[in-house]
Amino acid sequence: MRYPGQGVTRLMRVMQTNACSLSCGYCPTFCGGKVQRTYLQPEEVARVFMGAHRSGLADGLFLTSGVPGRPSKMTDRMLAAVDLLRRREGFRGYVHLKLLPGAEPAQVETAVRLASRVSINLEAPGDAYVRSLAREKDFAGDLLPKLELAGRLVLERSRLGAPAGLPTVGPTTQFVVGAAGEQDREILGLVARLERHGLLHHAHFSAFQPVVGTPLEGRRATPAAREARLYQAEHLLRQYGFEYDELIFGADGNLTLHDDPKTAWALAHPERFPIEVSRASYEALVRVPGIGPATARALVAARRRSVIRWSGDLRAAGVDVARAAWFLMLRGRRLARAPRPRQLRLFPPGEHLTQAPFRTPVPPCAYR
DSSP states (O other): OEETTTEEOOEEEEESBOOOOOOOTTOTTSTTOOSOOOBOOHHHHHHHHHHHHHTTSOSEEEEEOOOOSOHHHHHHHHHHHHHIIIIISOOOSOEEEEOOTTOOHHHHHHHHHHOSEEEOOOBSSSHHHHHHHOTTOOIIIIIHHHHHHHHHHHHHHHHHOOOTTOOOOOOEEEEEETSSOOOHHHHHHHHHHHHHTTSOSEEEEEEOOOBTTSTTTTSOOOOHHHHHHHHHHHHHHHHSOOOGGGSOBOTTSSBOSSSOHHHHHHHHOGGGOOEETTTOOHHHHTTSTTOOHHHHHHHHHHHHHSOOOSHHHHHHTTOOHHHHGGGEEETTEESOSSOOOOOOOSSOTTTTSOOOOBOOSSOTTTTO
């Protein structure tokens, strides 16, 4: 993973126990799952990770767990493992701690103090959806308030200043996409609100895949393209200056799978295009399909040094000219006579894939 200011970090991903009392219908380690159960003591987690770290195999730790019995008891064991790393081993590197459903507020505070990042999986955007996946989970009374608490604690920690060598970054969450019949509109509306208030750094999306032996084994898999579109839309909200209300949803409340969200927006607003490359602001350039934040900054910088004369200059700055041409003018002339032709699909997204359920003892979405 990429960690702010420290480049790429190699993570050791550890599930402290796969024993679980929850009924999550998408997970092979749910309470009725036929998998061999195991448990790592806090001492084992610390020892194994530090061995890998000293051998140069891992720079950071991602620690998650099942929920056997009382969530607070298992959370204490996870916190004990991280505390050993920090206090006894003197490890000051990256630790991502997954907070369990039912964790106590005081445990959330301790987690934010010890870990570089915490996360709480919301799984779905509302109570009814979450309870359809796991009857024990409480979206409005537990999951969402704990995520918001973690976000407020991180904001306060950032304001006061974290101890040297222990920077804290914003919390994250995850959604299991398509398992509960939720809409992209609902997921992104929640994500946009949390990010706007600084309570969430970013969200992860995991396309639902049925697993043999789980309650949702017979449910249809979610196309990976839907997961990809959600990631693209979230990036527009977080990095491109888009507002939630600007996203284009279909009649079913979902993003189109045929166009990426920025292209869908651009095609829906022909009055905004083409824009003149030599005069357009960064904010206008970054909304052009085929131009990202780094490329938009490169174009603005290139204009200060010389005149951008032809499409080769755009390519040199990183522009995907094939995608961007219809939306750009260069020296008063549009770069394309028509929008880029759309490649027709032989099958709808996901329909060419087998619908056979996975065989895996590990939750497909455990380590995000």
